[in-house]
Amino acid sequence: MNRFALPMAVFVALVVVLAIGIEHSPQKGIIASPLIGKPAPPFSLPSLADPVRAVASADLKGRWYLLNVWGTWCFECRAEHQMLLEARDAHALPLIGLDWKDDDAQAREWLTQLGNPYEAVALDHSGSTAVDFGVYGAPETFLINAQGIIVYKYVGPLTRDVWTNEILPRLPPHAAARS
Amino acid sequence: MRRRGTVLRMLVVATTIAGALLTLRAWAVDPTELPDPRLQARYLALTHELRCMQCQNETLADSPVELAADLRHHVRDLLLQGKSDDEVRAWMVARYGDFILFRPRFSPRTAWLWLAPGVALLIGAGVCWRIVRGRAALVDADREPVAGDDTEAQDTRG
Numbered sequence: 001m002n003r004f005a006l007p008m009a010v011f012v013a014l015v016v017v018l019a020i021g022i023e024h025s026p027q028k029g030i031i032a033s034p035l036i037g038k039p040a041p042p043f044s045l046p047s048l049a050d051p052v053r054a055v056a057s058a059d060l061k062g063r064w065y066l067l068n069v070w071g072t073w074c075f076e077c078r079a080e081h082q083m084l085l086e087a088r089d090a091h092a093l094p095l096i097g098l099d100w101k102d103d104d105a106q107a108r109e110w111l112t113q114l115g116n117p118y119e120a121v122a123l124d125h126s127g128s129t130a131v132d133f134g135v136y137g138a139p140e141t142f143l144i145n146a147q148g149i150i151v152y153k154y155v156g157p158l159t160r161d162v163w164t165n166e167i168l169p170r171l172p173p174h175a176a177a178r179s
Numbered sequence: 180m181r182r183r184g185t186v187l188r189m190l191v192v193a194t195t196i197a198g199a200l201l202t203l204r205a206w207a208v209d210p211t212e213l214p215d216p217r218l219q220a221r222y223l224a225l226t227h228e229l230r231c232m233q234c235q236n237e238t239l240a241d242s243p244v245e246l247a248a249d250l251r252h253h254v255r256d257l258l259l260q261g262k263s264d265d266e267v268r269a270w271m272v273a274r275y276g277d278f279i280l281f282r283p284r285f286s287p288r289t290a291w292l293w294l295a296p297g298v299a300l301l302i303g304a305g306v307c308w309r310i311v312r313g314r315a316a317l318v319d320a321d322r323e324p325v326a327g328d329d330t331e332a333q334d335t336r337g
Contacts, residue, residue, distance in 0.1 A: 031232070031275070031276060031278050032276060033276065034272065034273060034274070034275070034276040034277075035274070101245065126249075127245075127246075127249045128249075128253075131246075131249060131250065131253060131274060132274060133274070134274040134275045134276070136232035136233055136246060136275065137232075137233055137246075
């Protein structure tokens with residue numbers, strides 16, 4: 001009995017450590033972004049509504065906003081669209097779209113058919129801005145504060161649960177109160 | 180007649196294989212060629228140790244998805260700008276985190292990852308040493324002449 005006591009104790013300790021690791025790994029399967037708490041990468045991209053105008057991070061300073069990365073080629077983006085429209089109607093903060101490597105005409109058609117939740121849509125034809133934001137799959141949503149700091153990031157289609165439990169509580173009181 | 184047919188068939192097979200091998204390069208996921216062979220070597224090394232964030236178990240070099248192509252393009256541009264390998268890695272980590280490195284850097288967060296095998300080896304060596312010493316002590320004890328039985332102890336030594 002005594003011979004097996006030590007190996008058994010080591011084994012049990014290992015199982016406990018691994019179980020804690022699996023249980024408490026933040027957002028299983030989701031890669032934590034190193035950009036949380038850091039300034040959002042600056043961007044200035046043509047606007048979908050008027051390609052002569054630019055949608056620029058500098059112009060958005062001073063306001064909280066949601067940056068939603070999407071594309072008409074992205075299947076899951078269709079799934080979150082209804083939630084984006086609800087978020088727009090809550091008037092808590094503006095939604096800025098980052099149309100990632102997409103066809104402009106198809107993007108316009110998408111917004112005409114499904115409704116346009118965005119205050120402005122930035123066209124990232126090259127995909128460089130998405131890479132600067134560490135995007136690895138659409139849809140992704142970034143919450144950016146008035147100082148231009150990324151406060152929170154969500155990977156995957158936005159859900160009501162994420163909207164009410166993760167995004168709204170992070171907003172300053174006056175903005176959240178309007179929802 | 181028959182023999183000539185066989186030779187002809189073998190020739191056809193050989194040219195087909197040779198042709199396939201020659202076009203293999205064109206089928207490769209990444210056809211990028213940098214002007215300087217030394218840069219090309221560094222480009223290949225880097226794209227083989229960076230992770231494709233979308234497929235996650237493939238390197239940038241092996242992945243056919245568009246995001247991997249974009250990231251390879253960035254690696255190429257950074258190298259052409261004269262950035263060092265470490266600067267390219269840092270550029271990627273700033274955007275995607277340590278996870279993008281297939282060979283994680285040594286940091287407080289990854290220290291256990293690098294040190295654990297060494298620690299495990301030391302523990303294993305310690306256990307081995309104790310077992311071997313225990314057995315050696317047993318053998319020594321066997322060799323100790325038993326009081327009043329001199330002859331037998333000498334026999335075993337002989």
